[in-house]
Amino acid sequence: MKVRLLHTADVSPGHVRSAFSGLAPPLVPGESLPHRGSFASFYDRARAQYDAFGVLETVPAPEPGWLNLLLLGADLFVPALTYVFGLSHLAGGRGILSVSRLKPPEENELSERVLVHRLRVEVAHELGHAAGLVHCAVNDCAMHRSLWPESVDLKNPEFCASCRARLPEAP
Amino acid sequence: MSAPVKLMIVDDEPHLRSSLTFWFREEGYDVLSAGGGREALATLVREAPQILLVDIKMPGMDGLEVLRKVRETSPETTVIIMTAYASVETAIQALKDGAYDYIVKPFDPEAVSRLVKKAAERYTLLSENRELKARIAAAEPALITAGGGPMAHVLELVDQVAPTDTSVLVTGESGTGKELVAKLIHSRSPRRFGPLSVVNCGALSEGVLESELFGHEKGAFTGAAARRRGKVEVAHEGTLFLDEIGDVPPKVQVDLLRVLQEKQVTRVGGNQPIPVDFRLVTATHRDLEDEVAAGRFRQDFFFRIHVFVIELPPLRDRQADIPVLAQHFLGRFATAMNRRIGGFAPAALAAMTDYPWPGNVRELQNAIERAVVLCKGDTIEASHFPFSGPAPTAASLTLASAEEAHIRKILSTMGFNIAQAARALEIDRVTLYNKMRKFGIDRP
Ligand SMILES: [Zn+2]
Ligand SMILES: [Zn+2]
Numbered sequence: 099m100k101v102r103l104l105h106t107a108d109v110s111p112g113h114v115r116s117a118f119s120g121l122a123p124p125l126v127p128g129e130s131l132p133h134r135g136s137f138a139s140f141y142d143r144a145r146a147q148y149d150a151f152g153v154l155e156t157v158p159a160p161e162p163g164w165l166n167l168l169l170l171g172a173d174l175f176v177p178a179l180t181y182v183f184g185l186s187h188l189a190g191g192r193g194i195l196s197v198s199r200l201k202p203p204e205e206n207e208l209s210e211r212v213l214v215h216r217l218r219v220e221v222a223h224e225l226g227h228a229a230g231l232v233h234c235a236v237n238d239c240a241m242h243r244s245l246w247p248e249s250v251d252l253k254n255p256e257f258c259a260s261c262r263a264r265l266p267e268a269p
Numbered sequence: 270m271s272a273p274v275k276l277m278i279v280d281d282e283p284h285l286r287s288s289l290t291f292w293f294r295e296e297g298y299d300v301l302s303a304g305g306g307r308e309a310l311a312t313l314v315r316e317a318p319q320i321l322l323v324d325i326k327m328p329g330m331d332g333l334e335v336l337r338k339v340r341e342t343s344p345e346t347t348v349i350i351m352t353a354y355a356s357v358e359t360a361i362q363a364l365k366d367g368a369y370d371y372i373v374k375p376f377d378p379e380a381v382s383r384l385v386k387k388a389a390e391r392y393t394l395l396s397e398n399r400e401l402k403a404r405i406a407a408a409e410p411a412l413i414t415a416g417g418g419p420m421a422h423v424l425e426l427v428d429q430v431a432p433t434d435t436s437v438l439v440t441g442e443s444g445t446g447k448e449l450v451a452k453l454i455h456s457r458s459p460r461r462f463g464p465l466s467v468v469n470c471g472a473l474s475e476g477v478l479e480s481e482l483f484g485h486e487k488g489a490f491t492g493a494a495a496r497r498r499g500k501v502e503v504a505h506e507g508t509l510f511l512d513e514i515g516d517v518p519p520k521v522q523v524d525l526l527r528v529l530q531e532k533q534v535t536r537v538g539g540n541q542p543i544p545v546d547f548r549l550v551t552a553t554h555r556d557l558e559d560e561v562a563a564g565r566f567r568q569d570f571f572f573r574i575h576v577f578v579i580e581l582p583p584l585r586d587r588q589a590d591i592p593v594l595a596q597h598f599l600g601r602f603a604t605a606m607n608r609r610i611g612g613f614a615p616a617a618l619a620a621m622t623d624y625p626w627p628g629n630v631r632e633l634q635n636a637i638e639r640a641v642v643l644c645k646g647d648t649i650e651a652s653h654f655p656f657s658g659p660a661p662t663a664a665s666l667t668l669a670s671a672e673e674a675h676i677r678k679i680l681s682t683m684g685f686n687i688a689q690a691a692r693a694l695e696i697d698r699v700t701l702y703n704k705m706r707k708f709g710i711d712r713p
Contacts, residue, residue: 150288151284151287151288151291175375176288176291176292177282177284177285177288177375178285178288178289178292178351178374178375178376178381179288179292179375179376179377179378179381180375180376180377180378181378182292182378185291186295188291188294188295202497203487203493203494203495203496203497204480204485204490204492204493204494204497205492206474206476206477206480206492207473207474207477208473208477208481227295232294232295232296232297233295233296233297234404235401235404235405235462236404236405236407236408237461237462237463237464237465237507238408238465239408243295243296243382245378245379245382245383246379246498246503248484248497248498248499248500248502248503249464249503251500251503252464252465252466252467252503258404258407258408259407259408260403260404260407260408
């Protein structure tokens with residue numbers, strides 16, 4: 099499946115490139131573009147976060163064989179939950195992912211490497227949902243549920259054999 | 270896949286219903302929703318969901334009333350109450366009336382996931398467990414071997430120790446596959462459904478290693494902008510694998526020893542000990558007994574981790590495995606690079622078996638990757654390997670002989686064009702002539 103990465107201005111070009119170059123098979127890089135949709139109206143002043151459902155609706159539905167993922171810097175919530183890393187239309191071909199919670203809280207020689215790893219894992223994760231995958235019991239599979247950013251570190255930016263078998267190959 | 274657990278969200282707020290529906294669908298639940306008590310009870314009869322998440326405050330029939338009706342008509346159904354801070358007291362009443370638990374809005378994703386998962390485990394069918402096991406078995410790392418030989422013994426040890434909670438120390442030269450063995454132990458242990466938390470303790474400064482292992486609280490040091498959970502905490506209910514344990518500084522050894530003894534961890538800058546339950550696997554390429562004797566490794570810590578030792582043989586001691594491993598890597602790289610390469614020429618196989626592989630399996634893997642890049646035909650030849658001919662003898666290991674061999678190689682690659690060869694070697698032509706005279710290299 100081909101991947102179109104949309105991104106907002108607060109995501110560094112380097113991170114967009116890292117996400118793109120780290121795509122796991124059967125996902126293949128398609129194109130990366132600045133996001134045109136505006137989601138300012140989905141800002142919740144009281145929570146100082148954006149409503150993930152509203153933001154998700156600004157991502158256009160992709161053509162067959164493609165997946166659309168929006169990378170953004172803003173922190174996200176859904177009404178019932180304190181935060182989410184991302185949100186996807188299950189099997190709907192589109193999703194969003196926030197970089198803000200993936201950033202390690204401290205600066206040291208590991209921080210950048212950790213962030214890029216988390217980014218790649220969660221990009222695979224949201225794209226997996228968008229392609230129809232649900233959570234997986236294999237603990238280092240990208241589709242394993244991560245409740246904490248620190249548990250993203252234990253996963254691979256790849257799909258396990260069972261998840262991979264459920265995904266269509268790139269055309 | 271077997272039938273997933275059915276879950277119903279009962280809340281009068283449509284936005285909340287849809288967000289929870291999304292969240293739980295990703296978990297693999299079959300999710301229904303209802304906008305009020307009456308609708309919920311009707312759906313309950315029709316669809317028989319096993320778990321209900323019910324908001325306590327709804328117009329018309331409130332959550333408590335829904336709970337009582339469900340308890341009467343369908344006592345095997347689990348009811349979880351959702352509440353705002355203001356109505357926690359009513360939620361406690363709900364527990365008395367038979368609710369499974371209650372949860373305060375807005376939920377921490379982690380808390381709600383755990384709670385519902387715990388409730389769902391009561392309904393998870395045997396067949397679903399079988400699917401989980403099959404998935405995990407399919408993901409088990411493969412230890413490639415021709416069978417028999419020293420690796421057979423290693424696999425025997427892995428199978429012996431994996432089902433227990435015993436600490437394991439994996440030793441062996443760099444590149445022998447110590448991490449693979451740690452993964453294998455985890456995936457064959459009862460903890461395989463839990464996390465495998467890995468820390469490479471080499472090459473990290475002391476402060477960073479502490480933070481990696483134990484985590485820190487917000488503001489624990491300059492730059493600690495938020496709380497961070499360490500790899501020890503994240504290993505809860507799983508396996509903690511500490512690679513290059515021989516490189517851990519003594520101060521961190523003391524802290525790790527305390528964690529192992531007390532089975533709890535305190536984040537740096539924190540004062541709240543957090544109980545942790547993990548199985549410890551460590552690995553090192555160093556001789557820890559030497560390290561203890563030299564005073565670099567604490568004896569008490571050594572005894573704690575040196576319980577069950579698995580020693581990985583170097584590749585040169587498992588020659589029978591070399592062709593099998595080589596074929597495995599060839600298949601992998603050829604597929605990845607979209608090349609049709611069937612196998613190895615006899616001379617290439619001989620060269621591989623003769624070579625001592627100081628970098629072990631990792632070096633073999635790199636050599637095959639490089640050979641696949643260089644190979645133009647459908648067979649890997651001996652010339653595609655950086656080492657050719659017999660293994661170096663002691664005499665050929667000197668710096669001078671390496672220099673001579675390198676100069677000969679560059680000269681022949683450049684067709685004895687002195688100017689080009691000198692540029693490639695980054696020396697001037699006069700120096701190159703002098704070296705050729707010294708080593709007795711003549712132009713053909
Ligand atoms: Zn998986
Ligand atoms: Zn997910």
